[in-house]
Amino acid sequence: MNNTGYSNLINTIGLGNIDIGYLFLGMAVLLVILLILTICLLVKTQKLKKRLDRFVLGKDGVSLEQDIIALFEDNKFLKINCDKNKKDIHTLYKRMETAYQKMGLVKYDAFRQMGGQLSFSLALLNENNDGFIINSVHSTDGCYSYTKEVIAGECSITLGKEEEKALAIAMGDEK
Template identity: 55%
Template sequence: MNSNFLNSLGLGGLDVGIVLVVLAALSFVLLVMCIVLCVEHGKLKKRFNRFSQGRDAKSLEKEIGDVFAQNVAIKEVVDKNKRDIKTLFRRMETTFQKVGLVKYDAFPQMGGKLSFSLAMLDEKNNGYIINSVHGSDGCYTYSKEIRAGKCDLVLGTEEQKALGIAMQI
């Protein structure tokens, strides 16, 4: 069969049956695509209905705005917590974190190890050594300042041990 339309397109020698088969195949593909799109649209509509649950667009808009406002408030709280943690870390640098304790008998006739040397240091090994000497006539307490793990005064054996224990922590 000869068609003027096919001749004008330059397809005059093409069989009309082939054209109809190609058009039928394309129609079938388009039908399948329409069915897939309808199914996807139905799923999306169900999800939207579940999300909105009877609320109108205005209430959804308000709820979304509230969520954003809550996010801003949460961010402010998180930022404040970060600042507070930095402050705590700065303060902790100067608190006593390292402790060394040595108990001993200051005098041979005294038992029970009632005398002690206590070293208390911060993160940078600054702090104090407290030495308490217990004798039969009383208890005497002395303190020595420590800077960067060193003392300007001579340390006794027990004080050196307490300082060594504290600095190993």
């Protein structure tokens, strides 16, 4: 056996002064470290494989791709519907601005000889406090109804106390 070739190689790489036992011991330690790292990587790979199997639920790559595409299409559909719903809600809100939303009702006896509070003042207002007041006066001769227009919570015609109270109730100023 020719040891000179071997020792020439060791001398060439600069390890000629080191005892061969230390060299083997260092390589053994390095081998054990590499073995431990390999085992750790295998364990992590197995965990990742289990997570991936749970994620795909036994499906192949093609069906998983189709599922993801379907989810994106559903997302687009929901986004389009959400935008449409926002527009519809805005349209409804605009329509509701002009609808009569506020009401004030005051029942009263127009004449002392009449009982039962058969006369009334009814104020109907929208969001901008525009609307009208209906005043119905009940007497022994009949029932007479009058209307007065309200703009921005104000009436250009003088209001009776019952009409003022009905308007205040409708505007939320009085209960």
